Amino acid sequence: MPDLSGIVKAYDIRGVVGEQLDAALVRDFGAAFALLIKPEAPAVVIGHDMRDSSPGLASAFAEGVTSQGLDVVSIGLASTDQLYFASGSLNLPGAMFTASHNPAKYNGIKMCRAGASPVGQDTGLAEIRDTVEQGVPEFEGQRGTVSERDVLADYAAYLRNLVDLSGNRPLKIVVDAGNGMGGHTVPTVFGMGSAARSASAEGGGGGMDGLPIDVVPMYFELDGSFPNHEANPLDPANIVDLQAKVREVGADAGVAFDGDADRCFIVDERGEPVSPSAITALVAVRELAKDPGGTIIHNLITSKGVPEIVAEHGGKPVRTRVGHSFIKAEMARTGAIFGGEHSAHYYFRDFWRADTGMLAALHVLAALGEQNGPLSDLTSAYSRYAASGEINSTVDDQVAKMMAVKDSFGTRPGVELDELDGLTVQLPGGAWFNLRPSNTEPLLRLNVEAANAEAVQGLVDEVLAIIRS
Structure with missing residues (x-):
């Protein structure tokens, strides 16, 4: 039996295309997903991002689903939250082909039940893995069919109906799509029009239909090789261009999306990141x-x-x-x-x-x-404390290092510990930190918060000295 533990993660399936993921394996994942949700739904909605491998893998998954007698509704190019919209509005389970901000050689599958209910290790993903590892049983009945449906306009209208922007004062914003799926969804959600879309390469923009918001687009061209920067806005290196453009054009704000456009990151009018x-x-x-x-x-x-x-x-x-x-x-x-x-x-x-x-x-x-x-x-008004951001450390033994930190801090007066997710240490005076092991890499992830930047740095130095010793 194949060992799929390296690509079936806590929340999704993700791996290197051609080495860990190929059409035959993805077809089996589609069939196994169909077996999981067959008692609940007659069809599966499928979307994919702009990576070169995504259309072919989405098609293979659809073949697996239909091989088990379920139908497929293909929405084509989509952001992950657009797929969730389709799953919710159509009341169908869904599968999204994306590796989010990972490099171009990667791809993956995010799956959900009807109503965008998540499928993770404890809610079906382990069962799907086991089915594929043991061999998907053949279905003797009639195959399902594949139909296409464009939900982008409905997705945009639904979101704009939830937030009333009609009374806004005029705003200028810069949007960095990072060559990801924000380049697909933002023009429709923000009503930029075809002229504004074509002007994106020259730095042109456009306003929302009937609303006083001028959008200055950056890197809206869909390109899964991410030629300008990695589509992960939480890494400070990937928002440098956005920060510079906000300052250059005198924008009121900047917005950066990750590769599958389900996350957004905000910078203010100074180009400074907003937590x-x-x-x-x-x-x-x-x-x-x-x-x-x-x-x-x-x-x-x-x-x-x-x-x-x-x-x-x-x-x-x-x-x-x-x-x-x-x-x-x-x-x-x-x-x-x-x-x-x-x-x-x-x-x-x-x-x-x-x-x-x-x-x-x-x-x-x-x-x-x-x-x-x-x-x-x-x-x-919403930023009360200083924070370190996430600091990763490569370690040989995650458990031993976590225990060393626990032993060091746990005996101090007034310190409170909890282990809901990794180790959280509350210190007298209000400072705290969380140390969590990565599920997929030999890393420990540290987050620290305190009253000011000096107190944060002092606590970071103290914890890292234990972890990296």
């Missing part, structure tokens, strides 16, 4: 204004300012592990109206509890346009 925790708090306040007393989910590496601000606005903050399957499960359990992660994933009850960076970006623009101050002033 995803601050965006989480800002959007949470807006959602609570619509639904007073609602529950807001935040993962355990978001700023402690998030639950403080949620509580101050009458909401109920709920802390959870890092990862979309945990966020979505907790949203379902609590009936939460919104959830945010420090990785710039934002989840909305009104979007089938799925993550959509586009909807979060619209909220930021609405909040900015409703007042006269700059974005830096607006977001400063």
Whole structure:
């Protein structure tokens, strides 16, 4: 039997095309997915990103699905949140072909049940892996059919219906699509028109239909080789061009999307990054204004300012592990109206509890346009503490290093420990850090927060000295 543990991750399937993933294996994954969801749905909706390998792999997956008697609805080129929209609005399970921000040689499959409900290791992905490893049984009945459906305009209309931008003051924003799927979705969501699309290479732009927002596009050409920079806006190196363009054109804000455009990252009018925790708090306040007393989910590496601000606005903050399957499960359990992660994933009850960076970006623009101050002033109210960002360390023994940190800090007076996800250490005076092992690499991931940058650096140095000794 093949060993698929190297490519079947916690939340998706991902690997190097031609080495770990090929059409025959993907066909088997499609058939196994069909077997999993056959009792629940008559068809599967499939979308794919702009990578050279994506159309062929999506077609192979569709062949596997139809081989088990289920139909396929192909939506073609799509962002991941556009696939979630299709799954939710059509009430069908779905599969999205993307490797997000990974290099061009990679591809992968994100799967969901009807209503964009996640499929992870504990909710079907392990079962799919086992079926493929053991050999997919043949189906003797009639094969399913494949039909095509364009949902982009409906997706855009749905999002714009959730956030009212009609009263905005005039804004100029720069959008960096990173040659990813934002180049496909942003022009339609922002109503840029064909002239603005064709002007993107020359730095031209366009406004939203009937709305005073001027968009300056960057790297909208779909290109899975990512010729300008990696499509991962959480890496500071990948937003340098956006920061420079915001300053150059005097924009009010900048927005960067990752490769499959389900995450967004914001920079202010100075070109300075806005913490995803601050965006989480800002959007949470807006959602609570619509639904007073609602529950807001935040993962355990978001700023402690998030639950403080949620509580101050009458909401109920709920802390959870890092990862979309945990966020979505907790949203379902609590009936939460919104959830945010420090990785710039934002989840909305009104979007089938799925993550959509586009909807979060619209909220930021609405909040900015409703007042006269700059974005830096607006977001400063949601940025209460200094943070390190995620710091990765390669280690030979994750468990031993985690235990060394636990032993060092656990005996100190006033220190509180919890192990909900890795090790979280709360220190007297309010500083804290979380140390988590990577599921796929020999890494430990450190996040630190304290009152100021000097206190953050001191704590970072202390923890890294233990980890890297």
